[in-house]
Amino acid sequence: MEPCIVLAPGAAEQPMAGMLAQLIRANLDERPAKKATLARMRGRVALVFEDLGQAVTLRFERGRVTVDAGIVGIPDVTLRAESELVLALSRMELEPRSGLPDPRGEVTRQVLDATREGSREVHGLLPSLPLVARLTRLLSVTA
Amino acid sequence: MGVSALPFPSDAWTQAFADAVNASEDYRRYGKPWTFGAVAMVIEKDASLGFDPEPGMILDVHEGVCRGARHVHGLEAVEGTPFVIVAPYAMWKEVIEGERDPIKAMMEGKLKMTTGHLPTMLRFVQSSRALVVSATRVPTEFPH
Numbered sequence: 001m002e003p004c005i006v007l008a009p010g011a012a013e014q015p016m017a018g019m020l021a022q023l024i025r026a027n028l029d030e031r032p033a034k035k036a037t038l039a040r041m042r043g044r045v046a047l048v049f050e051d052l053g054q055a056v057t058l059r060f061e062r063g064r065v066t067v068d069a070g071i072v073g074i075p076d077v078t079l080r081a082e083s084e085l086v087l088a089l090s091r092m093e094l095e096p097r098s099g100l101p102d103p104r105g106e107v108t109r110q111v112l113d114a115t116r117e118g119s120r121e122v123h124g125l126l127p128s129l130p131l132v133a134r135l136t137r138l139l140s141v142t143a
Numbered sequence: 144m145g146v147s148a149l150p151f152p153s154d155a156w157t158q159a160f161a162d163a164v165n166a167s168e169d170y171r172r173y174g175k176p177w178t179f180g181a182v183a184m185v186i187e188k189d190a191s192l193g194f195d196p197e198p199g200m201i202l203d204v205h206e207g208v209c210r211g212a213r214h215v216h217g218l219e220a221v222e223g224t225p226f227v228i229v230a231p232y233a234m235w236k237e238v239i240e241g242e243r244d245p246i247k248a249m250m251e252g253k254l255k256m257t258t259g260h261l262p263t264m265l266r267f268v269q270s271s272r273a274l275v276v277s278a279t280r281v282p283t284e285f286p287h
Contacts, residue, residue, distance in 0.1 A: 015252030022261050030262070052251055083250045090265050141262040 003028050003038050004064040014069040016049055016083070017056045021067045023090065023139060037099075037137045039063045043128060045135055046075035049083040058135070076128045081120035085111065089136055094143040100133055148284035151239065152186060152198040154214045156281060161202065161212035163280045169273035174207040177270055179263050180225030184275075185218065187231045192286055194232060204274065226259035236285055238275060245275035 005025050011017040028034050041060035048055045048071075057075060059066040071078075079086060093105025101108045114120040125132060137143070149156040164170050185199035196217035201224055203211040221227050230238075234253050237243040246268055248254040256264060264271060 016250060018252075019250065019261065023265065026260065026262050049250070051247065084246060084268070087250070087265060087268075090262075091268070141266045 001039070001063050003035055006064065006066045008066055008068040008072070011056075011067050011069040014054055014056065016047075016052065016054050017067045017069050020047075020056055020058065020139075021065075023141075024065055027138065027141070034138055035063070037134050038065065041065075041131060041134050041138070043076035043131050044073055045131065046071045046078040047086050048078065048080040049086055050080060051082045054083075060131070076124055077132055078123040079120070080123070081114065085114055085120050090139040090141045092136060092140065092142075094137065094140055096143070099137050099143070101136060146282045148282040151236075151281075151283045151285055152200065152214060156283065157200045157212045157214040159281045160200065160278055161209045163277040164202065164204070164209040164274060166280070167273055167277045170209075170270065170277060171207040173267070173270035173273050174204060176206075177204060177267055178206060179260070179267075182226040182274065183215075183221040183224040183228065183258075184235070185221060185227060185229045185257075186235055187229060189232055192232055197229075202274070221258075224258065226264065227257050228254050228259075229257050230254045232286075239278045239281070239283055241276070241279040244272070246272050 005021050007017060007021050028038065039062070043060055045058045046055060055071050057068040057070065057072040059068065088107055088111050092108045092111055093102040094100065095102045103109060103112060111120065115122065149159050181201050181203045183199050183201045185197050186194050188195050188197045199215050199221055201213045201215055201221060202209050215221060230253060234248060238245050238248065245254060249256065
């Protein structure tokens with residue numbers, strides 16, 4: 001089944017929602033392996049951009065992504081940080097074989113340090129670790 | 144003797160911007176892998192400020208160096224430029240005065256990338272910031 005990325009009504013007015021939808025579309029077009037990653041994603045991820053006062057919910061369901069403005073429903077995972085740190089997800093270095101973040105990478109280290117220091121908070125990470133790992137792969141512009 | 148301020152936007156300001164980019168160590172470092180073509184920065188049309196058609200700058204950036212820069216007029220002048228960033232004059236003024244971070248302004252939708260490949264721009268966040276921040280080092284005379 002071909003992936004489908006949808007902006008929910010009203011989401012287009014929020015720049016981060018449009019940017020995330022555009023990023024996912026471009027990644028799926030250029031790196032077809034990400035389609036298999038998307039097909040395995042289920043659940044809701046809320047991204048809260050604290051410095052912008054914006055939040056976006058990504059709803060994953062059988063190869064379909066719906067991008068909502070704000071927090072919609074009960075997210076499985078909530079990631080809360082300054083906008084640049086949230087978007088650093090897309091630049092984290094991934095290990096080629098596992099596809100998991102590579103802690104030797106400069107950006108991955110910055111993100112992990114920010115999490116340890118509390119400037120980046122992730123709620124619901126442990127029960128949804130596979131969803132977060134797949135989200136990182138889906139958004140990645142480096143792998 | 145102090146350096147005299149250059150009118151923004153103008154040919155002289157654009158050349159000084161290119162010089163500032165080439166003097167930026169950050170841009171040389173972070174922009175080194177950039178081989179994706181020129182970047183245009185365009186001021187939205189505003190007849191009250193005399194910006195009709197839209198003034199802009201095209202920076203021919205490649206591997207951490209600005210190889211040339213042109214002050215242009217009108218959106219047709221930037222057609223074919225791989226990356227085009229558009230914003231109102233007031234927003235560019237805040238960026239040039241160092242009062243607004245250009246990356247955050249893009250995320251807020253205040254600087255709009257109307258042409259370009261978003262994943263590439265995201266890969267080069269630090270390079271993009273260093274490029275635009277170079278403008279803060281140009282002594283600038285604003286129209287208002």
